[in-house]
Ligand code: SF4
Ligand code: SF4
Ligand code: SF4
Ligand code: FES
């Protein structure tokens with residue numbers, strides 16, 4: 001049914017919106033930005049912070065615009081002296097209960113609360129009384145929770161429940177003891193949190209941030225006994241520029257390589273090389289399952305948040321998940337074996353770093369299985385945010401850098417690799433290879449357009465030599481829960497499913513640059529731009545199929561021998577196990593679509 | 596790999612096991628009568644009735660059988676004042692925090708009780724015998740500082756007298772056994 005439109009006036013400007021819009025949405029639609037803290041366009045609205053109050057003719061008090069629905073003839077004022085005063089008072093009250101340590105804070109200059117205080121013209125601290133105090137929880141490999149900085153907006157609780165279906169967090173107690181955290185006040189590491197970091201993207205303050213890897217990296221970079229080697233994930237290259245004023249989606253691969261060398265890394269490899277390698281191993285695993293009656297559907301395994309989710313919430317699907325390690329961990333294992341031997345470096349002296357769009361990768365590299373080289377394969381994972389920070393700390397002028405080059409023998413990749421960073425990309429890359437390996441024919445077109453786009457769940461049927469292969473692509477774990485449930489109920493049937501933990505895939509990873517300006521996490525334009533950046537890199541490559549990467553051919557010839565072979569098993573594959581405590585997922589919801 | 600759970604405290608006491616059994620039966624009977632939120636409230640009240648408080652094991656059971664994430668249950672159980680997440684002590688010690696008692700040294704009484712019992716404000720001793728809380732003026736300011744143990748009030752206290760008071764209740768407890 002067509003929604004009825006209503007007319008209203010906001011600050012004297014006419015607006016026409018559908019009758020179920022909120023006042024805030026109506027204002028947004030005509031370019032008026034009402035200040036906000038607890039509202040997020042992708043999450044349910046709770047009206048908790050009251051920063052978004054407005055004056056409405058006929059209303060007794062000042063309603064919160066994010067939870068007030070429009071009506072015909074409504075007259076709204078967002079910018080009167082009384083409203084400015086009210087907002088300022090609200091923010092002052094929040095600040096009175098907030099640590100006064102912006103200069104030494106993780107989110108300094110990147111903090112919604114700080115920003116708001118400045119724009120609203122808060123000039124003094126009112127009641128410098130006692131503040132609440134909680135201990136910092138840094139138990140998790142990925143997320144640090146500093147409740148003293150929490151303003152109880154509840155966005156983390158909602159993103160974790162509504163987008164990820166994990167429900168690791170809730171608001172507990174009341175009054176001055178009110179806090180946000182896992183059940184039973186337990187530590188993050190003992191909770192059902194799957195380390196995705198989406199909460200750090202929506203948190204308006206530094207109450208939730210990633211675990212620091214910068215200190216250890218700098219320490220090792222200045223240690224003459226260490227050989228520091230680094231790898232860069234696909235999705236990082238189209239987002240890192242945002243921290244230096246470039247538009248989202250700008251490809252900064254080679255500037256990043258140059259910056260990493262200036263920071264002191266001796267060797268710079270490309271995770272895209274091991275993405276190609278993943279396709280070879282995973283493609284062969286899929287063909288084997290398909291042709292020998294193995295467990296289907298097969299699920300991809302490169303997203304560590306999804307793996308932890310699987311182990312915590314849906315262990316019954318463990319055997320369906322590819323045993324392939326993620327590209328990061330394949331690269332990690334090869335650096336300390338293959339490369340160490342080739343370059344004559346003692347693997348004990350290698351300090352292996354990876355730059356990832358992801359906080360869950362910090363958890364992945366610390367998993368006990370990830371020691372196939374005899375050492376921890378990847379020593380430290382830095383997020384895109386952390387890399388940007390290191391570049392700034394080192395005084396490197398990013399915008400003036402001359403492009404650098406990756407090192408052989410693991411620095412070249414095909415067009416199938418960059419798209420690992422966006423939902424649908426792993427599937428497309430796998431199809432390009434699986435099709436040609438099975439049919440021994442050249443694909444008419446390498447572009448599988450059906451699997452692209454930011455929808456939460458996508459489906460496609462691919463004809464491979466007369467066999468109809470049903471594939472699905474899913475991102476955001478609430479959607480994954482829906483998909484798995486419907487597979488169990490027999491409502492969905494697939495051969496191959498790609499899963500990415502974060503909305504949009506790695507381009508929307510929990511470790512990406514905080515959206516700049518008025519942009520929010522999960523913004524469709526922002527994510528489309530980043531993803532377009534990756535598809536452009538794909539298109540501009542001469543070789544666009546993983547199995548045609550000459551360095552991949554070389555590494556099999558020289559070292560790995562054959563896909564799914566003995567060495568592959570030892571270095572490139574892994575296993576999973578049910579986790580505890582077992583998670584109880586949210587109830588099924590409609591598919592969450594970013595775009 | 597085996598899924599050996601180490602995260603939840605084991606159910607040791609027979610009482611608790613019986614309680615959990617009763618709880619499960621209750622949930623089975625009442626599950627379909629309400630929407631989830633309503634069911635949760637009813638079930639949590641039942642938990643409080645069975646155990647006298649809301650133990651974590653019980654919340655785990657409720658979570659699994661109603662399909663509600665533990666974080667939500669915890670949020671709800673800590674929000675309402677009529678739910679308690681700690682077992683009730685047999686003897687609840689309330690140290691008066693009114694102005695008169697405070698001026699007369701109430702804080703030192705509190706410290707001493709904490710020291711003697713090795714618990715913090717709001718906690719209960721592991722044997723469930725003593726709990727520690729503070730209270731507002733008890734109306735006997737002339738006799739400050741005071742503490743109250745269950746219904747009994749002790750007046751004009753100095754910290755040195757605390758051990759004897761605790762001992763008195765320990766003895767009383769032995770006799771009743
Ligand atoms: S969270 Fe924001 S307001 Fe709070 S100390 Fe950090 S920068 Fe300042
Ligand atoms: S990291 Fe992800 S799973 Fe963990 S609390 Fe944050 S949003 Fe939830
Ligand atoms: S931790 Fe951050 S997102 Fe969560 S409630 Fe607190 S301020 Fe809001
Ligand atoms: S943004 Fe509207 S109440 Fe917080």
Ligand code: FES
Nearest residue numbers: 691693696732733
């Ligand atoms: S202040 Fe303690 S009894 Fe009044």
